Amino acid sequence: MNLDPRTFAISDRIKNIKKIYAVTGFKGGVGKSTAACLLALALSAKGVKTGLLDLDFSGSSCHVILGVTPGMKSLFPSEIQGLTPPEVAGIKFMSLAYFTQNRAAHLRGEDVTNSIIELLAVTNWGNLDALILDMPPGISDAALDIMRLMPKAEMIAVVTSSILSQNLAVKALEFCKNSGVKTLGIIHNFTRGGCETGEIFAEFKCLAKLPYDKNFEASIGDIEALKRTDVYAAVQPAFENLL
Amino acid sequence: MHEWALSDSVARAAAAVKKEKGLKTVSAVTVVLGEVQDIAPEVFKENFDELKKSHKGLEKTELKIETERAAFDCNNCGAHFNFDRSKLPHETAEDIHFMPETLRFYITCPKCKSQDFKISAGRGVYIKEIEGEK
Numbered sequence: 166m167n168l169d170p171r172t173f174a175i176s177d178r179i180k181n182i183k184k185i186y187a188v189t190g191f192k193g194g195v196g197k198s199t200a201a202c203l204l205a206l207a208l209s210a211k212g213v214k215t216g217l218l219d220l221d222f223s224g225s226s227c228h229v230i231l232g233v234t235p236g237m238k239s240l241f242p243s244e245i246q247g248l249t250p251p252e253v254a255g256i257k258f259m260s261l262a263y264f265t266q267n268r269a270a271h272l273r274g275e276d277v278t279n280s281i282i283e284l285l286a287v288t289n290w291g292n293l294d295a296l297i298l299d300m301p302p303g304i305s306d307a308a309l310d311i312m313r314l315m316p317k318a319e320m321i322a323v324v325t326s327s328i329l330s331q332n333l334a335v336k337a338l339e340f341c342k343n344s345g346v347k348t349l350g351i352i353h354n355f356t357r358g359g360c361e362t363g364e365i366f367a368e369f370k371c372l373a374k375l376p377y378d379k380n381f382e383a384s385i386g387d388i389e390a391l392k393r394t395d396v397y398a399a400v401q402p403a404f405e406n407l408l
Numbered sequence: 409m410h411e412w413a414l415s416d417s418v419a420r421a422a423a424a425v426k427k428e429k430g431l432k433t434v435s436a437v438t439v440v441l442g443e444v445q446d447i448a449p450e451v452f453k454e455n456f457d458e459l460k461k462s463h464k465g466l467e468k469t470e471l472k473i474e475t476e477r478a479a480f481d482c483n484n485c486g487a488h489f490n491f492d493r494s495k496l497p498h499e500t501a502e503d504i505h506f507m508p509e510t511l512r513f514y515i516t517c518p519k520c521k522s523q524d525f526k527i528s529a530g531r532g533v534y535i536k537e538i539e540g541e542k
Contacts, residue, residue: 169534173421178413246413266513273524279509280507280509286414286417
């Protein structure tokens with residue numbers, strides 16, 4: 166016998182989380198991490214018990230967006246019946262970045278799966294109304310693992326006006342549908358006008374339209390400044406669809 | 409403690425196997441603790457002995473603990489190598505304790521210096537055997 170015990174604990178670890186949202190988009194650079202962080206901030210600001218789990222191991226960005234320095238000497242989980250994530254602006258925030266000392270996370274597929282299982286098995290989230298997952302690009306190991314280990318997770322797809330983003334997202338969402346995974350809706354990022362997704366996403370609810378904001382970059386790392394951006398204001402309509 | 413979550417996983421896995429195999433009780437569980445994660449056996453056992461009480465049929469389960477030396481296979485040059493955990497700085501050792509995959513961010517293949525290697529043995533916790541009575 167060579168039995169991995171960790172997977173037997175995952176359903177218990179997430180049993181007191183009412184809703185799990187996997188913020189994806191499948192294509193890199195569409196703003197998944199930004200959308201995930203802003204959604205988490207918006208939920209937390211309204212008093213919703215919120216968690217944020219950065220699963221984009223090789224491109225961890227949530228701690229940069231939130232302006233925190235992960236590490237044992239700065240911000241680190243507490244050892245309470247596993248690892249209890251520290252709170253950032255009221256959000257229980259978990260990331261592999263706590264354990265990497267700001268080094269590149271070069272992980273092969275097997276390591277990605279092992280790291281996801283480890284995080285899910287040892288993280289003590291407690292009671293949450295919503296857990297936001299910041300997903301890596303693609304529908305490879307991480308996406309498949311989350312679909313397997315967190316079957317109640319609902320997809321939120323971030324897309325842009327680019328045909329490259331939309332073409333991939335449509336195919337990936339079709340795959341999710343065929344796999345029995347619910348898609349809550351799409352967030353259209355970098356819009357310059359109305360919802361520009363058109364007929365291609367007709368069957369999905371448009372949760373929010375986030376405008377291109379040339380000043381957004383300067384707000385990264387400053388939560389209060391982020392909350393003053395047009396992008397943060399535009400994410401609010403998504404809120405009513407989330408709980 | 410962090411070990412609590414892993415001990416809890418073992419208790420839950422043993423309870424699931426007991427149910428699946430139609431066992432009345434689980435007499436013993438043998439776990440293997442890998443050198444990379446460096447779980448303290450006494451803490452692990454202490455947690456398990458407390459946690460087992462909440463699973464019917466596991467109340468008297470004996471936890472047997474074995475340890476496994478870490479071994480790595482370099483994906484770049486094929487070298488097989490080990491490491492000396494005691495030489496790691498405290499913070500690095502802790503990071504690896506919590507997330508064993510981070511090991512590859514801190515050590516390199518002694519032959520080609522690549523950080524691309526497979527942990528072929530001694531990663532973390534696994535169950536080697538579950539014994540019980542029907």
